[in-house]
Amino acid sequence: MARRSAESLPWSLFGAGGFMVAFFFPIHILLFGILIPLGLIAAPTHTGMLALVNHPLTRLYLFGFCALGLLHAAHRLRFTLSDMLRLKHLDTLLGVLAYGAALVGVAVTIDLLI
Amino acid sequence: MADKITLEVARYSPEQDGEPRFDRYEVPLIENWMVLDALNYIKDQLDGTVTFRWSCRMGICGSCGMVVNGHERLTCETLLADYLPGPIRVEPLRHFPVMRDLVVDLSDFMEKLERVKPWIIRQPGAPEPSREFIQTPEQLAEYKQYSLCINCVLCYSACPVYGLDPHFIGPAASALSLRYNLDSRDQGAEQRLDVMAQHDGVWDCTVIGECSVVCPKHVDPSLAIQEYKISATKAWFKNLLMPGGGK
Incomplete structure (x- = not known):
């Protein structure tokens, strides 16, 4: 009997990232991309935003949002390239490139947040 | 006309x-x-x-x-x-x-169907029942949708992933496999997960969903495959946290 695949790990991160992005990304776009630029709600002050971003819970949220979002994107990119360009035989290489790039992004995220 | x-x-x-x-x-x-x-x-x-x-x-x-x-x-x-x-x-x-x-030629599907053990499995040594198994309407409803599969394989024809990778276990076999897991009389879920959680099991599915669209019996194989991914992932993390234990 062949072993059970370790695909569970990237898939669960993909799922968690999909949830984060689908649920929270529209809120960010609505606030900072539409409502604030259009002047429909008052723009927060720089000091106010800085205080918010400096809060550990905000940083934890931003880390989860960015890291899981990147890993979600990597998984989707791996399968899109593999299926659309018929590169199934290069799946391991695509995985290394896609998840590797995402992990670099995660490292940059940590660097920015610490 | x-x-x-x-x-x-x-x-x-x-x-x-x-x-x-x-x-x-x-x-x-x-x-x-x-x-x-x-x-x-x-x-x-x-x-x-x-x-x-x-x-x-x-x-x-x-x-x-x-x-x-x-x-x-x-x-x-x-x-x-x-x-x-x-x-x-x-x-x-x-x-x-x-x-x-x-x-x-349906040989490939037939081989896959057999691999997922679409029959009721009882644990070895389980006592022979002295009477028929009783099943409530609620227990029947758990698996009934998946039991309506008639092996017409329209879902394999509609599945682009199967077209790209014939090793993919595919929609109908997944649905029929889950059908027995959800049956209150069955004890074979672990054995089937061993097959479905392999690299050639459910992981190639990218939830295109055409299988469920074309099914003439309104089975939802795409859902069955996602259910299997969740089961496999739960088991994987459980094994990571408690290697060899928790069984």
């Missing part, structure tokens, strides 16, 4: 023909005639060499699945009149080797 309609039927004998061709046949357009009735008319009246599978004519045997104007259909429940003014193009199911004309 027109009184005739044209069918373009895919013809292919792998031993003789270089590639498939389409033969055109004009058939009477009779109210309530299905595409299968037209094919039988062709075989009986026009060209006895046209080859296709069929049996029950009532959407339950699952043998008359074909691609009609680009869509997977059971031809016994596909009205000719829905395709007016024609022509209607009838092709064999995709992703399977063609044996002749509209007949495909």
